[in-house]
Amino acid sequence: MTKAKTEGPRVLIEAARIKRRVRALGKRITRDYQGQTPLLVGVLRGAAVFLSDLIRHVDLKLEVDFIAMSSYGSATETSGQVQLLKDLESSIDGSHVILVEDIVDTGLTLNYLVGNLRSRNPASLRVCALLSKPSRRKLEVAIDYLGFEVPDRFVVGYGLDFDQQFRNLPYIGVLGD
Numbered sequence: 001m002t003k004a005k006t007e008g009p010r011v012l013i014e015a016a017r018i019k020r021r022v023r024a025l026g027k028r029i030t031r032d033y034q035g036q037t038p039l040l041v042g043v044l045r046g047a048a049v050f051l052s053d054l055i056r057h058v059d060l061k062l063e064v065d066f067i068a069m070s071s072y073g074s075a076t077e078t079s080g081q082v083q084l085l086k087d088l089e090s091s092i093d094g095s096h097v098i099l100v101e102d103i104v105d106t107g108l109t110l111n112y113l114v115g116n117l118r119s120r121n122p123a124s125l126r127v128c129a130l131l132s133k134p135s136r137r138k139l140e141v142a143i144d145y146l147g148f149e150v151p152d153r154f155v156v157g158y159g160l161d162f163d164q165q166f167r168n169l170p171y172i173g174v175l176g177d
Helices: 003-007 015-032 048-055 108-118
Strands: 010-013 039-044 063-070 083-086 096-104 124-132 145-149 172-174
Touching: 015 048, 015 124, 015 145, 039 048, 039 108, 048 063, 048 096, 063 108, 096 108, 108 124
Parallel strands: 039 063, 039 096, 096 124, 124 145
Antiparallel strands: 010 172, 063 083
16 A cells, blocks of 8 residues: 555644634635625535535625536646536526635636636625645636645645545645655
């Protein structure tokens, strides 16, 4: 067995640090959206854990929906091709939308998503990402709420996977170190 399978990925961001940051992001969203009912759109599957924890810290009436994209498949490098796998259940016309993403890497997926969602006439659209990997950026994209910047390593845990493995780790880890 490989080291990654017997010992698990090397810890990059501890669970307690993630919890503190998610709580702080929830408080910022609560403050920024006072008097509104934001729609948080989780990008499946990676952002599901982050979104679940985040909404527990948003002290507002809110709505949740999901969208699913693919640009990785079972590889550790993005294919560069973005594919819509699951669309939103409802209209976002006139809604205050917060797109919740697990990681912003090259920016290709996020750029596609933001363009797609803007074309649907939301009242506002902001991006909340748990992780950003700026060294890999091919397209600059705005991130309004950011958890952490990470180095150019393949990260897993807290919802992020490699070939559907490691999503259940309570921390962010580096695979293959």
